[in-house]
Amino acid sequence: MAYKIAIIVGSLREGSLNRKVARSICGIHGDDLDCAMVEIGDLPLYNQDLDGNPPEQWVRFREKVAAADGVLFVSPEYNRGIPGVLKNAIDVGSRPYGQSAFDKKPAAIVTVSPGSIGGFGANHQIRQAAVFLNMPVMQQPEAYLGHVTDDSFDASNCLKEGPLKDLVTNLAHAFRNWVDMIHTSRRLIAEDAAHVAARNQQEHV
Numbered sequence: 001m002a003y004k005i006a007i008i009v010g011s012l013r014e015g016s017l018n019r020k021v022a023r024s025i026c027g028i029h030g031d032d033l034d035c036a037m038v039e040i041g042d043l044p045l046y047n048q049d050l051d052g053n054p055p056e057q058w059v060r061f062r063e064k065v066a067a068a069d070g071v072l073f074v075s076p077e078y079n080r081g082i083p084g085v086l087k088n089a090i091d092v093g094s095r096p097y098g099q100s101a102f103d104k105k106p107a108a109i110v111t112v113s114p115g116s117i118g119g120f121g122a123n124h125q126i127r128q129a130a131v132f133l134n135m136p137v138m139q140q141p142e143a144y145l146g147h148v149t150d151d152s153f154d155a156s157n158c159l160k161e162g163p164l165k166d167l168v169t170n171l172a173h174a175f176r177n178w179v180d181m182i183h184t185s186r187r188l189i190a191e192d193a194a195h196v197a198a199r200n201q202q203e204h205v
């Protein structure tokens, strides 16, 4: 079965390295992961006063995230932290209180930078938000992709063969298995609980 993955890219730049890496991850996984980019550039800034009558862009964004089986964050680091546009999307998706679209969704976090630290700061700030959002985040492999430049991609904007592509391929497989493990274990636990409930009911007849 193909799992539906919402990919949220933290860069609005047309030639974004992060977007190219996100597309490469989708390409690597083909039929196993049904990936769709969920755009965040049109989301009005989060304002709690609007929760009663939310802008249609917020509603659309929340619906797309809620419909996914998992979420993949692919983001640059801005000034050692989460780009504002991504933090806004996280805030929009997390509200109204108690109705977060992110709740319980398995997630992975990839940060991409031409710099050597590979967006470590942003990666862990997203991780910090994911803890509060109750998202089981894949722990390994960690993905701080440094030294990524336009030259890392071929003319079709796919990652060139080499260690970076190997790492991203490994990550894509691990994420597929992570999403599968979370959903399979939840289904088995629910089946087990239903089985126990049915048996208890029979014993009381």
Ligand SMILES: Cc1cc2nc3c(=O)[nH]c(=O)nc-3n(C[C@H](O)[C@H](O)[C@H](O)COP(=O)(O)O)c2cc1C
Pocket (backbone or CB within 6 Å): 011, 012, 013, 015, 016, 017, 018, 019, 075, 076, 077, 078, 079, 080, 081, 112, 113, 114, 115, 116, 117, 118, 119
């Ligand atoms: C406002 C701003 C702040 C940045 N801060 C960082 C930073 O803290 N760490 C880093 O590795 N790169 C930083 N960069 C460089 C980005 O990693 C680089 O521009 C990257 O290409 C952005 O990702 P994108 O190609 O997906 O748009 C920053 C870039 C901008 C525009």
